[in-house]
Amino acid sequence: MTTDLDTGKITQLLTLSTKQLDARTLSALSNARQKALERQAECAPAFAFNAGGEAHNQRQESIQYWVVAGLLAAMLIAGTSFWQHIQEHQTAELDVAILTDDLPIEVFVD
Amino acid sequence: MRSFITGVLLLLCFTSTPASAASVSWHALTHTQREALAPLAQQWDTLPEDQRTRLLKTAKRYPGLTPEQKQRYHSRLEKWSKLTPEQHRAAREKYRAFNKVPAEKREQVKQMVREQEAGKTTAGDSHPAESAR
Numbered sequence: 001m002t003t004d005l006d007t008g009k010i011t012q013l014l015t016l017s018t019k020q021l022d023a024r025t026l027s028a029l030s031n032a033r034q035k036a037l038e039r040q041a042e043c044a045p046a047f048a049f050n051a052g053g054e055a056h057n058q059r060q061e062s063i064q065y066w067v068v069a070g071l072l073a074a075m076l077i078a079g080t081s082f083w084q085h086i087q088e089h090q091t092a093e094l095d096v097a098i099l100t101d102d103l104p105i106e107v108f109v110d
Numbered sequence: 111m112r113s114f115i116t117g118v119l120l121l122l123c124f125t126s127t128p129a130s131a132a133s134v135s136w137h138a139l140t141h142t143q144r145e146a147l148a149p150l151a152q153q154w155d156t157l158p159e160d161q162r163t164r165l166l167k168t169a170k171r172y173p174g175l176t177p178e179q180k181q182r183y184h185s186r187l188e189k190w191s192k193l194t195p196e197q198h199r200a201a202r203e204k205y206r207a208f209n210k211v212p213a214e215k216r217e218q219v220k221q222m223v224r225e226q227e228a229g230k231t232t233a234g235d236s237h238p239a240e241s242a243r
Binding site for chain 1: 164167168170171175179180182183186187189190193197200201202204205206208219220223227
């Protein structure tokens with residue numbers, strides 16, 4: 001047996017059958033709906049908390065970025081300064097060597 | 111964060127060259143420094159700051175020199191102070207290059223220079239006699 005049913009008819013039938021449901025089933029469905037709504041309400045603050053956490057994480061990442069950048073800058077400055085110190089030390093050593101060598105200074109000076 | 115920036119700034123201050131070391135006047139030098147730089151006593155205060163800094167660094171090594179080296183250091187200091195920074199740089203480069211030459215060849219060069227110096231001294235000694243004639 002085949003019956004021609006369109007979506008409108010199906011909706012009408014479902015609405016009709018819902019009205020025919022007994023009180024116990026209706027109460028169970030209502031409880032389930034209520035629980036689902038409560039669960040949804042719990043999720044919303046959790047999302048809000050996560051959003052706050054994300055902002056906190058971004059701030060921390062920014063601080064970390066600046067700390068790393070600062071450390072790199074400090075290392076660069078310290079390295080340059082150390083290199084300069086070594087260069088100056090070597091230059092002073094060379095100057096003394098030229099000034100005290102057994103060859104006259106004119107040999108090295110144009 | 112603020113303390114970190116302060117730390118970096120402090121590091122910058124400590125690592126930079128102290129300006130006071132360069133601008134030391136002759137009277138502010140220590141006894142050892144004055145002894146080492148004695149030939150420059152007259153012109154010390156007129157020398158450029160960076161040159162004074164360099165010379166002070168060489169003067170630090172003066173106490174460790176032998177009497178012969180001290181005498182050479184003193185006799186060459188004035189001429190050295192009159193050279194330009196470029197001439198100093200060139201002299202250092204030449205000295206470095208000369209030290210890379212094998213010891214034997216270096217000794218030959220030194221021998222040649224000694225002979226030339228001896229020749230000059232002999233010629234210098236004979237000149238007064240010639241001019242007297």
